Amino acid sequence: MTARIIDGTAIAAQIRAEVKVGVAALVAEKGVTPGLATVLVGDNTGSHKYVSMKRKACAEAGIRSFHTELPATATQAEVLALVQSLGANPDVHGILVQLPLPSQIDEAVILNAVPLEKDVDGFHPLNIGAIAMKGRNPMFAPCTPAGVIELLDRSGTKIDGADAVVLGRSNIVGMPASLLLIQRNATVTICHSRTKDIKGTCRRADILVAAIGRARYVTADMIKPGATVIDVGTNGVDDPTKPGGKRLVGDVDFEAAKEVAGAITPVPGGVGPMTIAMLIVNTLKAARRSAGLPAKAI
Secondary structure, eight states: OOOEEOOHHHHHHHHHHHHHHHHHHHHHHHOOOOEEEEEEESOOHHHHHHHHHHHHHHHHHTOEEEEEEEOTTOOHHHHHHHHHHHHTOTTOOEEEEOSOOOTTSOHHHHHHTSOGGGOTTOOSHHHHHHHHSTTOOOSOOOHHHHHHHHHHHHTTOOOTTOEEEEEOOOTTTHHHHHHHHHHTTOEEEEEOTTOSOHHHHHTTOSEEEEOSOOTTOBOGGGSOTTOEEEEOOOEEEEOTTSGGGEEEEOSBOHHHHTTTOSEEOOSSSSSHHHHHHHHHHHHHHHHHHHTTSOSOOO
16 A cells, blocks of 8 residues: 655645735734844855745745845854844844854854744744643744644644654754654654664654654664654755756655555655745744734634
């Protein structure tokens, strides 16, 4: 039996359409247009591409963009002053500092300078802390982990009571994804480099989230028959038939895994599109809060 493919591109498009409706409603009701500020330091090609995609998504949804670029030689004081000025701007409801930052800049200092109510990336320690505490709700959840949960919900995967395994414990994906699953009453195991019997642990999972950063690490014999597999990995592998000699694959051996899993996300076209979709969801939430409305955006 071949797994059902969870189409992240289609689900993200649906979410972006819902955000567009929500933005129009907010403008009509309160005269408030959501605004997202992006800060880009240096000339990293990937960062420029990601920011461009985010700004395009904002434009399509009716969200204003406030974009600033600084040279790679910018000082920490210059970046900090910029973030603080955006934090004081009432037209800016969300601030995204594109990572990585140049080595002379302390990322923690810059990220912590983003006001909590504008932390649409969801990486402020107080937001992460709220996810970890029972009965508390963060102002924002990090975009990629939130996208994982949205994919599970919209694909009809039951989280409540499920056995979930998260491969990877990064601050960006693994840890917050684990905490969000726990919030939804899953029983969660986190696997990492020191975990004994990773294969056996994964085979017990009703939900398997792979965010380990190793191409095709998850093989078919690591998957419980019928499980839902969410592949967060993005790895370049050699492929002479592709422009540039590379192609993108996930952390899961997709072709083999789809013959065992019940549902699975592809790479590309799975989790990737959800990250930007959840970013604009968070921006709309921030704007609604600033207008005195409930935060629920879609």
